[in-house]
Amino acid sequence: MPVLWILLCVLGLGLAGMVMGRARALRSAGGDARHLHSLPGYYGYHVLIAAVVPALLLMAAWLLIQPRIIETRVADLIPERIVAEGSSIGLVMADVRRVAEGLDLAVSKGSISADDARNMRSDLTDVRARLGEVGVALGSDVQPEVLKAAQAYRGAKSISNTAMTAAVLGLALIGFVFGMYRTTADFRARNVVERAVKALLILASTIAILTTVGIVMSMLLETRNFFGQYSWTEFFFGPTWSPNFRGGSELGILPLLWGTLYISLIALVVAVPVGLFAAIYMSEYAGPKLRATAKPAIEILAGIPTIVYGLFALITVGPALRDYFAQPLGLGESSASVATAGLVMGIMLIPFVSSLSDDIINAVPQAMRDGSLGLGATKSETIKQVVIPAALPGIVGAILLAASRAIGETMIVVLGAGAAAKMSLNPFEAMTTVTVKIVSQLTGDTDFASPETLVAFALGLTLFVITLCLNVLALYIVRKYREQYE
Structure with missing residues (x-):
C-alpha cells in the first residue's frame, strides 16, 4: 500500500477515534459532562493520540531504516567483479535502483507481468527492449548480475512495504482500542493529553537538534575520508x-x-x-x-x-x-x-x-x-x-x-x-x-x-x-x- 494511503487510513482512524472517544466519555457519565474528570474533548484527543502518534512514529522510523537494510542485503549479492568494473558500490547500486524502478514502471503500465518482473531471465537486449517501451533506458554496461540484484531489491522492497503496512495499521488499531478502553468518566484524560503534547514538543525540539548534529556528522565523516586521500595543507593553502x-x-x-x-x-x-x-x-x-x-x-x-x-x-x-x-x-x-x-x-x-x-x-x-x-x-x-x-x-x-x-x-x-x-x-x-x-x-x-x-x-x-x-x-x-x- 502506498505511504499516502497508509497515512490517510491512520488519520481517518484517529479522527473516528476522536469522535467516538468523546461520545463514549459522555455516555459513561450519563450524558452529563459535569461528572467527567476532564472536558469531553480531551477524551477524544486521547484516543486520537493513541491511534495516530505511535503508528506514525513507527512508519517514520521504518521509512528511515528500511532503505539502508535492503541496500545492504542486496549489495551482498553483487559480485566483486561487478563492483570493480563499476568503480564503486554506490554506482552499481544506482544501476540496481534504476532497473528496479523500471521493472515497477513496466508492471504498473502492463508491459510485463509481475511474475515476469520477478523471474525475468532473458538476455539484457530483450530486457532493454521491454523496459524501453515504457521509457526506461538502460545503459549498455548493465550486467546480468545487476538485473538479478534489481529483482531481489524489488522483491525485498515489496515485502518490506507489506510488512510496514500491516505493522503500522495494526499498531494504529491497537492504539484505537486501547484509547477507547481507557475512556471512562474517571479517566484523567486531560493530564494524559497534556503529557503527550509535552512529549511531542520535546520530540520536535530533539529532532531539530539531532538534524543539526546529523548534518555536521555527515560532513565530518566524509571530510575525514577526503583528507585521508588528499593533503589538508594543499586543500586549505593551495592557490589552484x-x-x-x-x-x-x-x-x-x-x-x-x-x-x-x-x-x-x-x-x-x-x-x-x-x-x-x-x-x-x-x-x-x-x-x-x-x-x-x-x-x-x-x-x-x-x-x-x-x-x-x-x-x-x-x-x-x-x-x-x-x-x-x-x-x-x-x-x-x-x-x-x-x-x-x-x-x-x-x-x-x-x-x-x-x-x-x-x-x-x-x-x-x-x-x-x-x-x-x-x-x-x-x-x-x-x-x-x-x-x-x-x-x-x-x-x-x-x-x-x-x-x-x-x-x-x-x-x-x-x-x-x-x-x-x-x-x-x-x-x-x-x-x-x-x-x-x-x-x-x-x-x-x-x-x-x-x-x-x-x-x-x-x-x-x-x-x-x-x-x-x-x-x-x-x-x-x-x-x-x-x-x-x-
Whole structure:
C-alpha cells in the first residue's frame, strides 16, 4: 500500500477515534459532562493520540531504516567483479535502483507481468527492449548480475512495504482500542493529553537538534575520508582549483573562498546601507500610508526566485556593467563578473536587512525617544544615539542573516559571476564561489570514493565553520555594545 494511503487510513482512524472517544466519555457519565474528570474533548484527543502518534512514529522510523537494510542485503549479492568494473558500490547500486524502478514502471503500465518482473531471465537486449517501451533506458554496461540484484531489491522492497503496512495499521488499531478502553468518566484524560503534547514538543525540539548534529556528522565523516586521500595543507593553502576525475587534481580552496568573500562583501556593501537607511526612514520618518505601501513593496524582493535574479544579472546588469564601466576603463570584456553577481545579490538581500531592522527599531520603547527629545536632542540625534544603539543586536542579526544568505547563494553566482576559480582584485573579472563548486562536484553519476567528489563535503564543512565564526563574532559585538549602552 502506498505511504499516502497508509497515512490517510491512520488519520481517518484517529479522527473516528476522536469522535467516538468523546461520545463514549459522555455516555459513561450519563450524558452529563459535569461528572467527567476532564472536558469531553480531551477524551477524544486521547484516543486520537493513541491511534495516530505511535503508528506514525513507527512508519517514520521504518521509512528511515528500511532503505539502508535492503541496500545492504542486496549489495551482498553483487559480485566483486561487478563492483570493480563499476568503480564503486554506490554506482552499481544506482544501476540496481534504476532497473528496479523500471521493472515497477513496466508492471504498473502492463508491459510485463509481475511474475515476469520477478523471474525475468532473458538476455539484457530483450530486457532493454521491454523496459524501453515504457521509457526506461538502460545503459549498455548493465550486467546480468545487476538485473538479478534489481529483482531481489524489488522483491525485498515489496515485502518490506507489506510488512510496514500491516505493522503500522495494526499498531494504529491497537492504539484505537486501547484509547477507547481507557475512556471512562474517571479517566484523567486531560493530564494524559497534556503529557503527550509535552512529549511531542520535546520530540520536535530533539529532532531539530539531532538534524543539526546529523548534518555536521555527515560532513565530518566524509571530510575525514577526503583528507585521508588528499593533503589538508594543499586543500586549505593551495592557490589552484583544478579538479580532474582522471587523476592529478589540484583542490586548493583559496580561490573559491576569495570569490565567495569578495562577492558577499560587494553584496553587503549594497544591501546593508540601503536596507538600514530604508528601515530607519520607514520606522522614524515615513507616515502610516507611505509605510503601508513601501514596506510590502520592498518585501516583494524577498519573494522573487533566485533564478530570476540570476537571469536579471545575466541579461541586464552584466551587459550594462561591461558596456559602461568594464570596457571603457579597460578592466574586462565579460559580462559575467564579481560586480555583477555582488550587485544583484545585494538587491536581493535588501529586504532581509530592511524588514528585520524595521521591526527591531519599532520595538524600541517610545519612552526612550521621548526622554531623548525631552533632553533637547534632535530627531536625528535621538536616532543615532538612542534608537540605533538600543536596536543594535537586532540589526547585527539582520546583517548576519544577510551575510549567511550571500555566502550560501548559488544561482546568481552561476549566471552572474561565471565559474572561473581564480584570485583577483578586479571586480569585473569572472570568479566563482564555494557553493557553485559543491554543486558541480556532486552533479551527475559521481564516485563517492574519489577525492574529487569528497571535496564537496570538505567545502561544505568549511562554509559551516565560516558561518559559525560569523555568529560568534556577531555575539561578541552585541554583548560589547549592550554593556556599553547599559
